[in-house]
Amino acid sequence: MSSVDVKGVSKTFPQTRSGTATRAVDDVTLHVPNGSLTAVLGPSGCGKTTLLRLIAGFLVPDSGTIAFDDRVVAGQGRPVPPQARRVGYVPQEGALFPHLDVAGNIGFGLAKASRRPGADVSERVLEMLDLVELPREFATRAPHELSGGQQQRVALARALAPSPSIVLLDEPFSSLDAALRESTGRAVARALRVAGATGLLVTHDQSEALSLSDQVAVLREGRLIQAGSPADVYMAPQDPELARFVGGASAVPGRAVSSGLSATCALGTVRLTAAPSADDLVLVLRPDQVVLVDDGVEAEVAEVSFYGHDAAVRLSLVGQHTALVARVPGPTAPTVGDVVRVGVRGAVHAYPAPVRD
Incomplete structure (x- = not known):
């Protein structure tokens, strides 16, 4: 697993019909320690998902650098493509393949990722089900037979199966009801920590960010306002607006x-x-x-x-x-x-x- 270092990263989208360009990410510098879970918190439209997509390699920054450990993946010469960054990505709705069962979904990334010599895909699938706290008999179920929270756990298992350097989660619990969101969030956080994975969780939910993460990074209009432990952000907010937003x-x-x-x-x-x-x-x-x-x-x-x-x-x-x-x-x-x-x-x-x- 790797640390993530974002230094001076900016991203502006071209002019719209109104004639104005959108600076979605504005000179953001953020360090995510190896093996930690950082919640990127902010209201809708503040640049959270854009930052995640820049780290994943789906977008290229206009300026600044992104590095995994000492390996620069964007900002110095030609960017490293997403498939070569060893990043796991969990979107909002899980996006499971409906024509594959749970085992097929979890094992999909293993078919293309390099594995230990002699490693067995079915064995790895069962390991991942254990990791995300789902019964092993779920391996033969179709996605439509699962609840929303179970689908999100399978999506996480699929992201973790190839042992990625970083796991990125883009508001993965937003479509779940309150009780299911809390239990699924705790299970996902536990799975990331057991796997030793470095995680970035995008959310607009303050309670989710404070309760699940090791570090909270707050974005406002594309700029990083404060990054620190959940207690620091809650107890010592950078400004009154942040205090109103968090807590x-x-x-x-x-x-x-x-x-x-x-x-x-x-x-x-x-x-x-x-x-x-x-x-x-x-x-x-x-x-x-x-x-x-x-x-x-x-x-x-x-x-x-x-x-x-x-x-x-x-x-x-x-x-x-x-x-x-x-x-x-x-x-x-x-x-x-x-x-x-x-x-x-x-x-x-x-x-x-x-x-x-």
């Missing part, structure tokens, strides 16, 4: 207090995680930091999203234009129209307020 944080105007690690805002005086770099601030409050208290600031409940074990409560501070989201235990959730009191738990991140013209 649903609320942004509240504030002003630094001269004494140091504190600021004042509509919720009173709050502690900061670090000394502020400006007087006028944007304070980022994660939903778990906004708590219902007896002696806090009055807020009206505008909306409640009940999830069973907990609930997301959208609040509007009484007499102010400040909206917040609090996450509370499900059984204690208030109802729409209730007036409650809220406070802040723990230290919050502060960012310089944007300069207005």
